[in-house]
Amino acid sequence: MSKLAAGLGAVLLATIATAAMAAGRDRASTAGLTPDEAAAGHCAAWNTTNRADRDRLLERVFARDGAYSDPTPAYAAGRAALSDHIAKFQRRNPGGRFRCSAPQIHHGAMRVSWLFLKPDGTVDAEGTDFYELGQDGQIRRITGFFGPPPPIGPDR
Amino acid sequence: MSKLAAGLGAVLLATIATAAMAAGRDRASTAGLTPDEAAAGHCAAWNTTNRADRDRLLERVFARDGAYSDPTPAYAAGRAALSDHIAKFQRRNPGGRFRCSAPQIHHGAMRVSWLFLKPDGTVDAEGTDFYELGQDGQIRRITGFFGPPPPIGPDR
Numbered sequence: 001m002s003k004l005a006a007g008l009g010a011v012l013l014a015t016i017a018t019a020a021m022a023a024g025r026d027r028a029s030t031a032g033l034t035p036d037e038a039a040a041g042h043c044a045a046w047n048t049t050n051r052a053d054r055d056r057l058l059e060r061v062f063a064r065d066g067a068y069s070d071p072t073p074a075y076a077a078g079r080a081a082l083s084d085h086i087a088k089f090q091r092r093n094p095g096g097r098f099r100c101s102a103p104q105i106h107h108g109a110m111r112v113s114w115l116f117l118k119p120d121g122t123v124d125a126e127g128t129d130f131y132e133l134g135q136d137g138q139i140r141r142i143t144g145f146f147g148p149p150p151p152i153g154p155d156r
Numbered sequence: 157m158s159k160l161a162a163g164l165g166a167v168l169l170a171t172i173a174t175a176a177m178a179a180g181r182d183r184a185s186t187a188g189l190t191p192d193e194a195a196a197g198h199c200a201a202w203n204t205t206n207r208a209d210r211d212r213l214l215e216r217v218f219a220r221d222g223a224y225s226d227p228t229p230a231y232a233a234g235r236a237a238l239s240d241h242i243a244k245f246q247r248r249n250p251g252g253r254f255r256c257s258a259p260q261i262h263h264g265a266m267r268v269s270w271l272f273l274k275p276d277g278t279v280d281a282e283g284t285d286f287y288e289l290g291q292d293g294q295i296r297r298i299t300g301f302f303g304p305p306p307p308i309g310p311d312r
Contacts, residue, residue, distance in 0.1 A: 149304070
């Protein structure tokens with residue numbers, strides 16, 4: 001191969017890699033993990049009481065050094081800490097279950113609505129999680145908020 | 157001053173600095189900028205058509221290299237790009253006005269509800285902005301979402 005052809009080949013490969021990374025921001029093509037799968041996997045993890053099963057779910061969708069926080073004020077640094085936190089939540093809320101929306105996504109970020117149901121199926125709590133995704137589609141950060149979005153007062 | 161005293165002084169200063177930085181995550185004490193001021197300042201910037209006035213507002217509340225994105229799919233990298241983007245929005249929506257909620261905040265992140273009103277005062281659009289704050293209280297990133305949080309389908 002001539003030097004020119006090699007150079008063109010390198011440029012072409014770099015272009016393909018850049019395009020794949022850009023696509024990965026929203027479609028997680030590099031890991032075969034879609035935003036919907038990431039959100040559904042995280043939701044399922046909260047409903048999974050078996051530790052090994054839950055860790056398998058989180059291993060697929062949540063970055064090893066990902067972070068989770070909510071206003072309780074829980075803060076879990078890393079996948080294992082999140083699994084610990086979920087276990088603690090489940091012990092305090094036995095028989096409860098989360099239902100989660102499909103994600104809305106742009107620029108590698110997304111939001112997901114959720115309901116937490118009591119064992120009798122009535123709604124115990126609701127909220128919105130804000131996600132940041134890595135280029136491989138895994139969740140890098142979740143910041144949760146409880147209740148509906150804040151109201152806008154008449155004076156504002 | 158003895159070496160021991162100097163050493164203790166250094167430890168004390170480091171401790172104070174660390175505490176101030178930790179406080180800054182939620183209270184912006186280092187810049188005297190509160191989360192409410194950051195959110196209100198950003199909202200006011202969208203309502204300010206004079207470029208110099210708007211840039212003064214953004215200079216206080218938005219980091220120079222901060223990022224703004226929304227689903228339009230606008231992406232503004234840096235304070236000046238955000239001011240440009242707001243100018244473009246204002247040209248397309250003359251006489252409109254934003255109203256914004258107080259922020260809900262935890263772990264250096266917050267969400268803010270907003271309404272965009274037409275010149276006649278009727279609601280044209282609504283949404284929620286997710287903010288990330290720096291340790292000085294300035295906005296490092298805003299990720300906007302339009303409409304209410306996504307609905308949770310019966311099959312989920």
